[in-house]
Amino acid sequence: MSSATDTSTGAVNEGRAGARPDTRTTRPRVLSLVQPTADSLHLGNYLGALRQWVPMQDDHDAFYGVADLHALTVEQDPKQLRQRTLRSAAQLIAAGIDPEKSTIFCQSHVPEHTQLAWILSCLTGFGQANRMTQFKDKAARGLGDQASVGLFTYPVLMAADILIYRADRVPVGEDQRQHLELTRDLAARFNHRYGRTFVVPEPHIVASVGRIADLADPVGKMSKSASSPAGIIELLDEPKINIKKIKSAVTDSDREIRFDVDQKPGVANLLTILSALSGTPVETLVESFAGKGYGDLKGAVADAVAETGGAFRERALGLIEERTELEAILAAGAERAREIASAVVAEVYDKVGLLPPAQGRSR
Ligand code: TYM
Numbered sequence: 001m002s003s004a005t006d007t008s009t010g011a012v013n014e015g016r017a018g019a020r021p022d023t024r025t026t027r028p029r030v031l032s033l034v035q036p037t038a039d040s041l042h043l044g045n046y047l048g049a050l051r052q053w054v055p056m057q058d059d060h061d062a063f064y065g066v067a068d069l070h071a072l073t074v075e076q077d078p079k080q081l082r083q084r085t086l087r088s089a090a091q092l093i094a095a096g097i098d099p100e101k102s103t104i105f106c107q108s109h110v111p112e113h114t115q116l117a118w119i120l121s122c123l124t125g126f127g128q129a130n131r132m133t134q135f136k137d138k139a140a141r142g143l144g145d146q147a148s149v150g151l152f153t154y155p156v157l158m159a160a161d162i163l164i165y166r167a168d169r170v171p172v173g174e175d176q177r178q179h180l181e182l183t184r185d186l187a188a189r190f191n192h193r194y195g196r197t198f199v200v201p202e203p204h205i206v207a208s209v210g211r212i213a214d215l216a217d218p219v220g221k222m223s224k225s226a227s228s229p230a231g232i233i234e235l236l237d238e239p240k241i242n243i244k245k246i247k248s249a250v251t252d253s254d255r256e257i258r259f260d261v262d263q264k265p266g267v268a269n270l271l272t273i274l275s276a277l278s279g280t281p282v283e284t285l286v287e288s289f290a291g292k293g294y295g296d297l298k299g300a301v302a303d304a305v306a307e308t309g310g311a312f313r314e315r316a317l318g319l320i321e322e323r324t325e326l327e328a329i330l331a332a333g334a335e336r337a338r339e340i341a342s343a344v345v346a347e348v349y350d351k352v353g354l355l356p357p358a359q360g361r362s363r
Pocket residue numbers: 031032033034035036044045046047048049050067070157158161162170171172173174175176209210211212213221222223
């Protein structure tokens with residue numbers, strides 16, 4: 001177990017394999033998705049999740065994609081959802097996910113996810129689902145009784161996304177930990193009841209960047225749904241907009257640059273972002289800013305974000321224009337994903353006792 005993550009190193013990992021369809025035999029499998037609920041991914045998505053996905057595609061059989069069915073758990077404009085789904089796929093590739101190495105797919109193109117989700121929802125206690133804090137937070141944020149049943153069962157669909165590929169590792173931010181725990185529970189419950197079927201997946205959460213905070217309210221996390229525009233760095237925004245937001249980030253009335261999440265959450269967040277983007281340990285940064293002020297720290301963060309964000313933005317905006325190419329990547333991804341997903345659903349249907357449709361006997 002590495003100190004930076006809580007991911008297990010227990011799964012098989014015997015180096016790179018040759019042809020992709022066989023990679024599973026020699027490499028552990030990784031899976032993760034993003035929701036297409038904004039025009040742009042934000043810095044939290046990038047540092048907390050996507051940055052981990054990129055190196056993992058070199059020593060894992062990787063499945064990455066866009067969770068468009070999850071996006072429907074809150075109201076979406078249909079045209080915008082389609083656009084955002086393609087934009088999200090483009091951003092995964094811009095972040096470094098290589099369609100030659102990874103299976104990149106769109107959740108709704110693999111209908112087996114919802115088939116498995118039904119089976120898993122029949123194994124999920126109402127009380128257990130009711131304890132999911134993300135549902136409570138989102139429902140409390142204005143939805144109240146209007147929150148959909150889909151939002152409530154969201155973590156069960158997420159469990160299906162993961163279990164259907166028998167993923168060994170799931171790189172996500174800290175906010176997904178509880179959903180991963182439910183996924184692990186459901187895998188173990190199914191295996192116990194029906195015999196070994198699913199891999200119990202390990203969360204891969206990098207402690208230092210698992211929860212990038214909101215710039216305007218550094219006690220909260222940077223979030224598509226909860227942050228005010230001032231608190232969130234959208235990677236596809238004009239660099240000058242993001243520079244302005246960083247320069248206006250909330251800090252504290254003190255003047256000292258040190259890493260203290262409880263007493264100085266704003267400064268700690270800026271140090272975290274700079275450390276992640278520059279690869280310099282936080283302690284080294286703190287030493288280098290001795291005697292300097294918050295303006296210097298913000299300037300360094302703005303430069304680092306502009307550098308990484310600029311290259312990302314250019315690649316992503318270019319790819320977004322390549323619609324046919326993106327659609328072809330998603331079609332190839334769905335084909336490979338369905339090969340695996342359909343076999344797992346057939347096995348699950350059989351194990352739980354569903355009668356298979358008789359072949360060629362319809363009248
Ligand atoms: P989503 O789209 O909200 O976020 C995508 C990824 O970004 C991480 N993240 C953060 N990490 C650090 N700091 C932050 N402030 C921050 N905000 C978001 C999220 O943890 C996530 O990893 N339920 C998932 C999508 C999903 C999924 C899956 C993930 C659907 N099925 C199966 C893994 C496996 C979600 O809402 O991600």
